[in-house]
Amino acid sequence: MNFFRGYGQNHEFEEYSLFLVSNLFFYMNPRHTIFLIFLVIGSSLYPQQFRFTRPVPDTVQNNGNYLYGEPNFQNPLLAHTGLDISIRNDTIRSASRGMVTFVGYNPNDTVGGYEPGGAGNYILVRSIWDNKLAYIYYFHLKKPISSLYDSVYPGTPVAISGNTGNSTGPHLHFEIRMFYSGYSYPRTRRNPELWFGIQGTGAIYGRVPDASNSTRVDIFPDPKPRPPYTTFSYGLTYNFNDTYIGSDDIYNENYAFGDVKPGTYTITANGGAYRRVVSVGAGQVVNADAAVGIETDVSEQKELIAEIYPNPFSSSFTLRYHAGDDEGNFSYVNISLYDLLGRRIAVLEDGVKAAGVNEINYRGKEEADGIYFLRIVNGNRAHILKLLKIPVNK
Numbered sequence: 001m002n003f004f005r006g007y008g009q010n011h012e013f014e015e016y017s018l019f020l021v022s023n024l025f026f027y028m029n030p031r032h033t034i035f036l037i038f039l040v041i042g043s044s045l046y047p048q049q050f051r052f053t054r055p056v057p058d059t060v061q062n063n064g065n066y067l068y069g070e071p072n073f074q075n076p077l078l079a080h081t082g083l084d085i086s087i088r089n090d091t092i093r094s095a096s097r098g099m100v101t102f103v104g105y106n107p108n109d110t111v112g113g114y115e116p117g118g119a120g121n122y123i124l125v126r127s128i129w130d131n132k133l134a135y136i137y138y139f140h141l142k143k144p145i146s147s148l149y150d151s152v153y154p155g156t157p158v159a160i161s162g163n164t165g166n167s168t169g170p171h172l173h174f175e176i177r178m179f180y181s182g183y184s185y186p187r188t189r190r191n192p193e194l195w196f197g198i199q200g201t202g203a204i205y206g207r208v209p210d211a212s213n214s215t216r217v218d219i220f221p222d223p224k225p226r227p228p229y230t231t232f233s234y235g236l237t238y239n240f241n242d243t244y245i246g247s248d249d250i251y252n253e254n255y256a257f258g259d260v261k262p263g264t265y266t267i268t269a270n271g272g273a274y275r276r277v278v279s280v281g282a283g284q285v286v287n288a289d290a291a292v293g294i295e296t297d298v299s300e301q302k303e304l305i306a307e308i309y310p311n312p313f314s315s316s317f318t319l320r321y322h323a324g325d326d327e328g329n330f331s332y333v334n335i336s337l338y339d340l341l342g343r344r345i346a347v348l349e350d351g352v353k354a355a356g357v358n359e360i361n362y363r364g365k366e367e368a369d370g371i372y373f374l375r376i377v378n379g380n381r382a383h384i385l386k387l388l389k390i391p392v393n394k
């Protein structure tokens with residue numbers, strides 16, 4: 001277990017993102033000049049596959065009592081930002097292809113390691129998934145095997161696990177940070193259980209509507225392979241009170257179950273108000289909500305999400321959007337414009353914003369006429385708006 005709130009905070013970020021829109025479908029409502037956004041994203045409706053390989057042997061379990069997004073043991077208002085894997089002084093292998101961009105190792109301190117009271121000895125691997133930078137941290141190591149700037153591949157030995165730093169016992173803390181390697185960027189952590197699993201298992205994710213942080217989510221029958229599992233009884237929705245906790249960029253979940261045996265399961269929360277029946281196969285990552293379907297009609301929201309006018313536009317448009325969470329707190333907002341090939345054309349907003357309605361006036365530069373997409377990230381939520389650029393009247 002780890003409690004320190006500053007792991008890996010000495011590494012600055014790089015950013016390289018490509019947003020793919022080939023599986024997004026929109027219907028324009030001509031009366032309101034807004035978009036009914038069908039979240040008919042192929043990766044949501046159909047089972048996906050794990051993205052990485054497991055960094056430890058399949059005979060080793062994840063700590064089912066302290067999973068991603070669950071309340072931090074030291075401060076329940078915060079959350080666990082990674083996944084603890086119960087490996088003892090054994091070889092850790094790279095989960096992904098990438099490059100080692102940092103090695104923190106102090107051979108003279110076998111207890112505290114490189115970062116006493118924190119991550120101990122650790123390494124950082126910079127990877128790319130779906131044309132986005134993913135920074136992979138391996139914490140609490142006994143010692144590294146890989147060296148700085150080594151190229152690594154799935155299965156490459158990178159370290160020996162240990163118990164250095166702020167750790168209550170031998171284990172690997174595995175953490176994924178998207179886009180930025182630095183510690184203090186909000187909503188950058190991702191749930192590793194949706195990225196890899198024990199051979200022959202799958203994973204399930206979903207979103208309990210209007211769930212409070214750390215709402216209990218039950219799954220029946222027992223989904224875990226036993227052995228190696230000796231822990232785990234139920235899940236919790238993520239503790240988004242911790243601003244570093246994020247949902248997957250595609251799945252947008254607020255709970256997940258990893259290392260799930262193939263089979264059919266019933267998932268319940270909020271006294272049965274949320275109930276899903278879902279089947280999962282080996283290697284599949286399945287959306288429990290896919291059969292239910294999700295629609296968002298911006299015109300019927302109690303609060304404005306976003307709207308663009310004029311649309312179509314010829315040289316400029318105005319975007320009005322709502323920032324902040326449901327409790328009126330500040331939120332991290334990123335608004336980017338993409339073309340049909342997924343290339344980012346412009347960043348309209350990037351930073352922490354106070355709750356409320358904001359307005360941006362965007363004047364196009366030299367974009368070609370055609371279809372564009374605005375991706376609006378507000379905290380742990382994402383929305384897509386479609387725009388059409390037409391020739392300027394002369």
